[in-house]
Amino acid sequence: MHNKTITELAKDLREGKFSSVELTQSYLDRIKKHSELNCFITVAEDFAIESAKMADIKLANGDASPLTGIPIAQKDIFCTQGTKTSCGSKMLDNFISPYNATVVEKFNHSGAVMLGKLNMDEFAMGSSNETSFYGAVQNPWDTSTVPGGSSGGSASAVAAHLTAAATGTDTGGSIRQPAAFCGITGLKPTYGRVSRYGMIAFASSLDQAGPMTRSAEDAATLLQTMSGFDPKDSTSMNKPVPDYSMGLNNSLEGLKIGLPKEFFSEGLNDSVARVIETAVDEYRKMGAEIKEVSLPHMKLSIPVYYVIAPAECSANLSRFDGVRFGYRCDEPKDLNDLYIRSRGEAFGDEVKRRILMGTYALSAGYYDAYYIKAQKARRLISEDFKQAFSEVDVLMGPVSPSTAFGLGEKTGDPIEMYLADIYTIAVNLAGLPAISIPAGFVNEKPVGLQIISNYFTEPHLLNVAHKYQQTTNWHQQTPKGFE
Amino acid sequence: MEWETVIGLEIHAQLATKSKIFSSASTAYGAEPNTQACAVDLGLPGVLPVLNQQVVRMAVKFGMAIGAEIAPYSVFARKNYFYPDLPKGYQISQMDHPIVGFGHIDIDVNGTKKRIGVTRAHLEEDAGKSLHENFHGSTGIDLNRAGTPLLEIVSEPDMRSAQEAVAYMRKIHDLVRYLEICDGNMQEGSFRCDANVSVRPKGQESLGTRAELKNINSFKFVEKAINIEIERQIDLIEGGGTVVQETRLYDADNNETRSMRSKEEANDYRYFPDPDLLPVEITDELREQVKADLPELPDAKKLRFKEQYAQDDEIATTLTSSRQLADFYEAVVEISGCEAKLCANWVCGNFLAALNKAGLNINKTPICQDRLAGLLKRIADQTISGKIAKQVFEELWKGHATADEIIEQQGLKQITDSNAIEAIIDKIIADNPNQVKQYLSGKEKVFGFFVGQTMKASQGKANPNEVNKILHNKLK
């Protein structure tokens, strides 16, 4: 049963082919069996079984929504009341959240069963899941490679069928890049579509939560539950949530696809480029028109991102001070010692690097040169997309210049790691929705196709992704040993 | 050398909202520690701020009252620093785009009017409180106050003496209470003040180095702290030293200011726009609404009182010192239909004195406007004399009955029946032949004796005019 999509599982549960408790147990068994992947920071076994029992009652009463009884898992960045919420950090290793994130509330309300909390880069800072306090996660396609990051645990768990679906968050590609590396579907919605309340902030103006699933159809089901206005989040958009499943099968005849030339320039691995071109050909066959477009300021997205994200994170992470929750150093000799040692001992290297970077960029004398400059350049990047969407319906390109790299391969060079985010970052800066879908393999490693669409056009984005998945079966491949 | 003092004030007024600026927790004063600090106030991981609309209205109201520009868009920024009473490690405040721009307020010192510029007023969140006692080498943190809305009102360095500074502070204090945006309670910290003080040789254009005096929480202390600081700076310079820019704390017990060493290290607050909050728009609609709600302001009211009620400056100042008192007064005038002067004498006199003596605020008065008006009516129609009125007032204070009921129950009605008064007077004349003789021989002062005796015999109830008339007739 672990090989089925959510749509199939929901049907089987309704027809009584198996119960939610049985389904949940089978996933819990798989999580145990494949614990070497290190996908989970916390497995909420008892909680999951209890929720499954409740779901079975709802199912029996005919009182079920599409997710009732479906086992899912949360990235450990979402606050879950009564369950450890570590954000991949020693800082929150002892943090039992006293409240639920809005996204978590919504899943609870839908009757979904939470299996546990997924591994991630510390405070979502990383592109390989290697900055986690809980250790690296393996990519099930090749366990010597990284699953990508920061939602690495989510991607690996979905790919290895340890959960029917997972949540992720995407600040600079943290849903799309691991989705691409692990051969699953990962959607980053429009900024403001999904509430950020209770999602531990990395960079507030960039963070957005989204579904990580086996198919675009499943992504639509999850997004339906996750989306919506939240009065607790000032940046949440008060816009009606459309039916994401309704238009999945719409024809793509006449669809205008733009290929930003900057996505296909130097640095892109040739084999990856060929996979993307083949995928685009598939769309051409479906009646789409292909056109080259340009995002002239895209090269600025890396420097802009590495000013804005660290600046925001440097302030966002100041609340971790050892006073009200989280890690506190032993026997602080005075207040400064409490701060300096608690933060020094509990934050990892990458987090420290970004806090230092952000603090520097905001400090007196550099604010205009870095922060204001970056915000201005951010507008230029955003304008590029506006221009592009006046010409085409969607943009397509790679998610990452390469396939999953080896564990430990890039940890020595943070800059090289940053540069690999080139195709995903601009989307966050502009706040656009984008999806990564499996489009083939290079050396038996998955390649993701990135599709970007205009603000709040997720239905269209899902339609474009779904149609591809109707004519290809890349998304149905399962890594060896995880069938 | 002759020195000139330059003072600018930063006033923090807690806005009188029910809930906090960015959370739905209560702002009520005096709760058990940390029982009014919700997840947002505690800065738990993942929480987000949402702005209270009342806070925006109140700031706009203040801005309009000082004739300031109201920014069509204003922005919240994070002010970054670590302190245990600041849960997030940053304070949400405003930097480049405050909600209220340049305005002004007029003060009056010894009859001289002066205009003080208000540079800006911006919104921010209050911090929690640190308690340094009772925790055996630790400091206890109470975050109930964290997130209480503050309006920080920054003046221009326009004041030249402690007296002017106090006058300005009082003026702002009156204003925020008039506008009902701050309860002005200084003991509870609802209205706090920092003063930037510097001195320069008279005639010099450029400003001297300033010291910032922190948290001086009464009008009296503001005056004392500034004066002592001026003295310190002048002594220092005249002794060959230089003033350093620093934060100083006023020590009321020793009447001295001292340097806050722990805060000396250079601060770098790294302000940047808070990405969790969006720009605040002040629409024309809101502006119109607030304008319509704007009460008559203290200066305008005082002017009107002087004209409408023919009051002198002192009486008008007293009556308009708070909106409630002014309203009370006007209600008494209207209900009683009495002369404005009589009403003013009573409200400013017996009534305020009684309130002060009891330590009560006007909202807690045991004599409502109707009852005081009822008393004044009986004075005006001569049912009772002024003297008896004081007696009735004391009864009214107990709050059980109206003036008419008290007059009736205690038989205090003035005797105007001339026959009754004549009878009393006849008896007094008969009982005091010596005094009659003295009076008739020309000692007119003795007349007062007869009046006194008559009033005493009538228990104060005889109408004094009638008594005079009859006595004059009888003693011819």
Added chain:
Amino acid sequence: MMLTAEEVKKIAYLARLGIDEKDVETYANDLSSILDLMTQMSETCTDDILPMAHPMDQIQRLRPDTVLESDQRENFQSIAPQIDSGFYLVPKVLD
């Protein structure tokens, strides 16, 4: 651009971030390389461009002034490192 060890230490203190003496050099190098990336920005003219703080050009929504929260001190303090009589405790702060 090259950051000095002193500058790194200064920033680390501003951020109240303990870093090992032996790592200062590495951080200085890393940060310097990141700063080099930033120089790409300075090559682009951004005069007359409005800084973009948010992806959406939206206006702040306002919340009604109502009290909705109740006392949750016990819940919140169950995860606190050190408390006494309802207060959070820190090493003695000297003013």
